[in-house]
Amino acid sequence: MKRKVYIKKSQAGEVMKYKAVIIGGSAGSFQVVTKILSALPVYFPLPMLLCFHRLKHVRSGFVEALSLKSQIPVLEPFDKEQLKPGKAYLAPANYHMYVELANRIALSTEDTVNHSRPSIDLAFITAANAYRDKLIGIILSGANKDGAFGLKKVHDNGGLTVVQDPNECEVKMMTQSALQLTKVDFVYTTNQIINLLLQLK
Amino acid sequence: MNELGIIHIKEIERTIKSMHEYDFSGYAMTSFKYRLERLMMKYNIQEPEHLIKKIQDEPDFFDNFLFDISIPSTEMFRDPSLWRWLREEYFTESIGKNPGKFKIWLPLCVSGGELYSLAILLSELELLEQVQIIATSISATSIDIIKTGQYDLKKIAVSEENYNRANGIKELSTYYTIDRYYAYLDTSLIKNVEFNKVNIIFDHSPQNVKLILFRNSLIYYNPSLQESILGLLHSSLSAGGHLIVGIKEINSFRDFEIVNEAESVYKKKPGR
Numbered sequence: 012m013k014r015k016v017y018i019k020k021s022q023a024g025e026v027m028k029y030k031a032v033i034i035g036g037s038a039g040s041f042q043v044v045t046k047i048l049s050a051l052p053v054y055f056p057l058p059m060l061l062c063f064h065r066l067k068h069v070r071s072g073f074v075e076a077l078s079l080k081s082q083i084p085v086l087e088p089f090d091k092e093q094l095k096p097g098k099a100y101l102a103p104a105n106y107h108m109y110v111e112l113a114n115r116i117a118l119s120t121e122d123t124v125n126h127s128r129p130s131i132d133l134a135f136i137t138a139a140n141a142y143r144d145k146l147i148g149i150i151l152s153g154a155n156k157d158g159a160f161g162l163k164k165v166h167d168n169g170g171l172t173v174v175q176d177p178n179e180c181e182v183k184m185m186t187q188s189a190l191q192l193t194k195v196d197f198v199y200t201t202n203q204i205i206n207l208l209l210q211l212k
Numbered sequence: 213m214n215e216l217g218i219i220h221i222k223e224i225e226r227t228i229k230s231m232h233e234y235d236f237s238g239y240a241m242t243s244f245k246y247r248l249e250r251l252m253m254k255y256n257i258q259e260p261e262h263l264i265k266k267i268q269d270e271p272d273f274f275d276n277f278l279f280d281i282s283i284p285s286t287e288m289f290r291d292p293s294l295w296r297w298l299r300e301e302y303f304t305e306s307i308g309k310n311p312g313k314f315k316i317w318l319p320l321c322v323s324g325g326e327l328y329s330l331a332i333l334l335s336e337l338e339l340l341e342q343v344q345i346i347a348t349s350i351s352a353t354s355i356d357i358i359k360t361g362q363y364d365l366k367k368i369a370v371s372e373e374n375y376n377r378a379n380g381i382k383e384l385s386t387y388y389t390i391d392r393y394y395a396y397l398d399t400s401l402i403k404n405v406e407f408n409k410v411n412i413i414f415d416h417s418p419q420n421v422k423l424i425l426f427r428n429s430l431i432y433y434n435p436s437l438q439e440s441i442l443g444l445l446h447s448s449l450s451a452g453g454h455l456i457v458g459i460k461e462i463n464s465f466r467d468f469e470i471v472n473e474a475e476s477v478y479k480k481k482p483g484r
Binding site for chain 2: 067068070087088089090091092103105106109110111112117118119120121128133137140
């Protein structure tokens, strides 16, 4: 089967210069993000932000599990940590993760949003504010509408929006909510998402 | 509601600074903006100009502002493993050794969650009489609420789970009553606590403090204010005094050594 991946081209016809990728998900997304991380090259050119619903009181284990098969380092950032290309930043347990000015992470203990801390909406909204049209937002499988509004903000700011194909999702609610709210750029299978990410420069 | 622009936020900061002794310019932009937007929603303020006018014209509103801009702790006994460590290792070892009152400072109280957690723990260790707790807040409203014991009902369930995971020796429900809207914590726990209102940079901070509990507040500052507040906390501690911050707040800092890395417990280096 011929793989065809579409990516926004600038007028010069070059692959548009994105500055960050953000991925959100909850139930059923662990296998998907593991597969994505294992397929990325060690020299992945952008910082990757990961926001997944997780148990509030379990601080360890998640980042270790994601690291096992990942080619790029996966870490739970400290507050005001500088975002760097080729690293994946996982929102720590019981904190919201924001993108702050000057390409830094900011953590927060604000109230839950959509019953969630970390909230995918807050991570996506702040990333969209920081990166505007230079952001790729991806929503994966999940059992909650968190992330739908955040993805809309990515879209409204001119960023590229991708939703995992609900037919492939273990739990469809998160992707379907996102699709209801936003006319997204792509509805992709995991393999197509990987192909998209591999084209980034 | 419209999103606040940076220009509006800076204007709000300037207005506050010119009228009151509070300088929010060192607050981290993203969370401060989010908090301002929430506050405007709560008071049904549509335009930033109206918020500025309200701050200028209504002196009573400003304490509400200080209350609403502050972010309360998420729950009681957050990070149960820290509280377990305090219970089983830290307090029994450190308080026993010290003649006189053991001074503990909570610099930025908002909802009282940390304060009551601490008081419950010390009371169960029968050490409450041996400590002097100083609780400061930027908001008089916060202090009033904490003194009544009023606490967010929807945080009680998770607090209860945390208390049990932290090896609390009773039931958390021993310490509160509830009505339809709130939990009311047992105020006898805090009867000896000294409360003070402070500004953002903690003028007149207490001295010779043995333990500072300052968790998940530094995250609301930008790096340069973080640095200066840490310097100030350092000077408040007695030699060998301990500082506990939030789990993911600070990677490392000079003038402190790590005592418990997993729980973010630091110790002032001797001779500094």
